[in-house]
Amino acid sequence: xxxxxxxxxxxxxxxxxxxxxxxxxxxxxxxxxxxxxxxxxxxxxxxxxxxxxxxxxxxxxxxxxxxxxxxxxxxxxxxxxxxxxxxxxxxxxxxxxxxxxxxxxxxxxxxxxxxxxxxxxxxxxxxxxxxxxxxxxxxxxxxxxxxxxxxxxxxxxxxxxxxxxxxxxxxxxxxxxxxxxxxxxxxxxxxxxxxxxxxxxxxxxxxxxxxxxxxxxxxxxxxxxxxxxxxxxxxxxxxxxxxxxxxxxxxxxxxx
Numbered sequence: 001x002x003x004x005x006x007x008x009x010x011x012x013x014x015x016x017x018x019x020x021x022x023x024x025x026x027x028x029x030x031x032x033x034x035x036x037x038x039x040x041x042x043x044x045x046x047x048x049x050x051x052x053x054x055x056x057x058x059x060x061x062x063x064x065x066x067x068x069x070x071x072x073x074x075x076x077x078x079x080x081x082x083x084x085x086x087x088x089x090x091x092x093x094x095x096x097x098x099x100x101x102x103x104x105x106x107x108x109x110x111x112x113x114x115x116x117x118x119x120x121x122x123x124x125x126x127x128x129x130x131x132x133x134x135x136x137x138x139x140x141x142x143x144x145x146x147x148x149x150x151x152x153x154x155x156x157x158x159x160x161x162x163x164x165x166x167x168x169x170x171x172x173x174x175x176x177x178x179x180x181x182x183x184x185x186x187x188x189x190x191x192x193x194x195x196x197x198x199x200x201x202x203x204x205x206x207x208x209x210x211x212x213x214x215x216x217x218x219x220x221x222x223x224x225x226x227x228x229x230x231x232x233x234x235x236x237x238x239x240x241x242x243x244x245x246x247x248x249x250x251x252x253x254x255x256x
Contacts (some may be wrong), residue, residue: 003048006113010036017021017046018114022103023087024123033081033088033103036114042086044079046109050088052076057092064097069121096121099240153197158190 010018023032027044035043055077057069071077075091088105103117146168163186166173176183206217217227241249 004109007036010038010111010114010202012039014038014041014046016109016111017043018103018111018118019103020114022117022119023082024119024121026124028121029092029126031090031092031103031119032082033090033105034085035087036083037085044086044089047088047107050077050105050107054106055090057090057096057101058104059101060097061099063099063101064256066094066097069094069096069101130135152193153201155187155190155194158193162186162190224228 008019010016017038018036020034020036023034024030025032037043038046052071052073055071056070059067059125070093072091072093078224080089081087089101098120100118100120102118104114106115130205133210146165149157152158152161165177166182166186178184178187187195200255205211206214209221212218212221222229237256243249
C-alpha cells in the first residue's frame, strides 16, 4: 500500500492512529506529537493514557553525545490541544544534540508504519539558512573595451579599424610592412569582412521590392503569395506576307 493510501486509510477509521510529526518547543525539552486525524475520534480517545515506557527517543547514528534522550520523570506524557488538534505533550530530561533523532511510540492502537518519525531538537534554533532560492540577478553588461567603428563596410575601413585596435591593444607592435605576418592577417580578415559586408548588403537589397535588382528575387517574393511568374520569353508575333510566285522573304527583313 502506498503511503498516501495508508494515510487515507487512517483518516477513514477509528481503530488505529499514526504519528504525523513532532513539534519541538524553543526550550528543546518539550515535544508536541501530532497524529493523523481519525474519522470521528481524536488521538486521545483512541490511545488513552500513554505510559512513559511506551516512548523511546533515540538517534539511529548514536548521536554526538546523547544516543537516547531520557524523559522527564517529573512530567509524564499528557494531552493538550494545539490548533484544535489533540496532541501528546512529552517532556525530556535534557535537550538532544544536533544529530537526527527518532520518536517512537509503541502502542497497540498505533499503525506500525507510523509508530515513529524523525525530527531534530534544534528545529527552533535561530538560523540564517533560507531554503528559498536567491532572486535571479542579471550580471552587468560588459562594456566594449575598444570603440567599434560600425561604419566600416569595405576592405580599407576594416583594415584601418583592425590596425587601430592593434595599436591600442599591442602598442609594442609598430611594424606595418605588407610582408609582416600581423599585417597579412589583418588584411586577410579585412578581405573576408568586405566580402561578408557585400553579401549582407545584397541580401538586404534583394529582400525588398523597391531595391531588388534580380528577377529571381521578385519571382520568389511573388511565390510567397502563391503568384507564379513565368520565366519570360522574347516578344513574338505572327507576320502575314503576300508574295509573288518567285518571291522570297529573307531573314533580317525589317517589319513594323
